Each structure stands twice: as structure tokens, then as C-alpha cells.
Amino acid sequence: MLTQAQSQLHTIRDLLRFAVSQFNKTGLHFGHGSANAYDEAAYLILKSLYLPLDQLELFLDARVTTDECKHVLEIIERRVKERIPAAYLTHEAWLGDYSFYVDERVIIPRSFIAELLGKQLAPWIKAPEVVSTALDLCTGSGCLAILMAHSFPNATIDAVDISVQALAVAHKNIQDYGLEDKIDLIESNLFSVLQKKRYDLIISNPPYVNAESIAQLPQEYRHEPENALASGEDGLDATRLILQQAVRYLTEEGILVVEIGHNRAALEQAFPELPFTWLETSAGDEFVFLLQREQLPDA
Structure with a gap:
């Protein structure tokens, strides 16, 4: 998944679409902060790129570097393959x-x-x-x-x-x-x-x-x-x-x-x-x- 996707994903919008598709395709369970694939994907991408969590729209068409794309895809892959809750991937939870x-x-x-x-x-x-x-x-x-x-x-x-x-x-x-x-x-x-x-x-x-x-x-x-x-x-x-x-x-x-x-x-x-x-x-x-x-x- 990682190598093939990396060459074809260029913006945060691309990464978001890809993550939502992967989360839905693999039937992840959402019960640790996010209620659906879109919210969880947005959170993981913004957090991984050190971007404000409440400003997704502003950055949707921003291009990501090769290293940034690789890092985000690694997080997505761990969420999908290992079923690790997002909070453990980011070491952050909110009340x-x-x-x-x-x-x-x-x-x-x-x-x-x-x-x-x-x-x-x-x-x-x-x-x-x-x-x-x-x-x-x-x-x-x-x-x-x-x-x-x-x-x-x-x-x-x-x-x-x-x-x-x-x-x-x-x-x-x-x-x-x-x-x-x-x-x-x-x-x-x-x-x-x-x-x-x-x-x-x-x-x-x-x-x-x-x-x-x-x-x-x-x-x-x-x-x-x-x-x-x-x-x-x-x-x-x-x-x-x-x-x-x-x-x-x-x-x-x-x-x-x-x-x-x-x-x-x-x-x-x-x-x-x-x-x-x-x-x-x-x-x-x-x-x-x-x-x-x-x-x-x-x-």
C-alpha cells in the first residue's frame, strides 16, 4: 500500500481521500474519540503534519513533501493493519x-x-x-x-x-x-x-x-x-x-x-x-x- 500510493498522492486532499477509503474498506472500528472514517482520517493527517486541528479546509490543497507523505502513509498503514487506535498513534486524547x-x-x-x-x-x-x-x-x-x-x-x-x-x-x-x-x-x-x-x-x-x-x-x-x-x-x-x-x-x-x-x-x-x-x-x-x-x- 505504502510504496504504490506515495507516488500518486500529492496534497492533503489526496491523503484524506485515500485514508477515508482505506478506513472504510477495512472496516475499522471508531470508538476512541472519532465517530467515523472521515473525522479520524482528518485528525490523523493534521496531527501528523503538525497543523491546527480546526483548519482542515485551509490546507486541503497544500502539497506535501515526499517525507511528509511517507510519514502520513505510515500512520495510516499502522491504523489499518494493526488496528491501533488513533490516540495511541498520536499519544493524545481529548476530554x-x-x-x-x-x-x-x-x-x-x-x-x-x-x-x-x-x-x-x-x-x-x-x-x-x-x-x-x-x-x-x-x-x-x-x-x-x-x-x-x-x-x-x-x-x-x-x-x-x-x-x-x-x-x-x-x-x-x-x-x-x-x-x-x-x-x-x-x-x-x-x-x-x-x-x-x-x-x-x-x-x-x-x-x-x-x-x-x-x-x-x-x-x-x-x-x-x-x-x-x-x-x-x-x-x-x-x-x-x-x-x-x-x-x-x-x-x-x-x-x-x-x-x-x-x-x-x-x-x-x-x-x-x-x-x-x-x-x-x-x-x-x-x-x-x-x-x-x-x-x-x-x-
């Missing part, structure tokens, strides 16, 4: 207006909790400036901890993950945002090393993919760490532990916010006594729940 470094040590950020943090979890948190302690459980790349730091300016934040490799990525992102004084990284299996800490807010986007779905994942997702995706037969292993233990780590007025993927029905069946509040996101109210401390087991 809203925030950009984060990512590689295959962490899953690619895609949390609905980010939307809710952008609104400072209103109306559930009436005075964001009063939040003094917060916890991001299963922090991965550190993206949600960083968003919390921006949403709750007076909070000190603990960002926890079981993976030392993930924490190394989170450390880079926290440094990039200059938040080393606000966010502490902690290696822990959920709450296990947090001892007597208490938090006004606990958020978590834990592993939640069930065994059946893990077996059917597109190849793109298999580049992500499985332990950040899989959570037992029904996808609720991590969430069960969080619900059983969170009450001991929340302040009296504290709240717990957890993302659970497509598991709402299974979760409500497993915990029929809990009065889950399902928060509205851009995709509906099926994916993120909220509980106040007094509503948790053994409160």
Missing part, C-alpha cells in the same frame, strides 16, 4: 477542551463524568469552593483528577490506581498541567491503602465490561490494558467493592459518583435497596449514578 498524553499503559479517556465535572456536579454540589478533599478511584491517565482540580479549586485530590504503569502516565499529565501540589498519586487496589482518609467527593470510572462483551471487543480495544476494562462475569466486580466500602471514606455530606457503562439494569437488580440517582449525560441517564453517603450500605 472536552482538555488534552492528555496517552499510550498503551492506560485506556483512552472517554468518560461521561467529564461532562458532569464541567458543570461542577450541579445541583448536587451547591458550593464547589467548599469541596476540600476529593478522590479519583481508578484514575488511569489522571484525566478526571485533573478535571476535578479545575472544577473544585480548593480541593486536594488523591488519584488512585492499581497499575504502576498507569500512574506513570498520570504523573506526566499532572506535571503537564502544573498540578503536582493539588493531586497526589497513590498506588492502591481501590481503597486498600487509603486507611482513615475521608473525602467530600469520590468519583470513579472503574473497569465495567462484562465477560461476554470482553470476548466480543473489536480489535482496537484489545490494545488497551484488559485490567482497566474487564470486571468479572457481569461487569460489576469493581463497582460492588466500591459500593461496599465507599461509606468508610466519605465525609458526612460526601457523595459518590460512579460510571458503569451499559450495566444499569444489572446494577439495579444486584442492589435493589439502593436509591441510585442516575445523572443526565449527552448519551442519556443510563451510565453514571450518584449516591449520598447516608444512602450507602452501613451508613
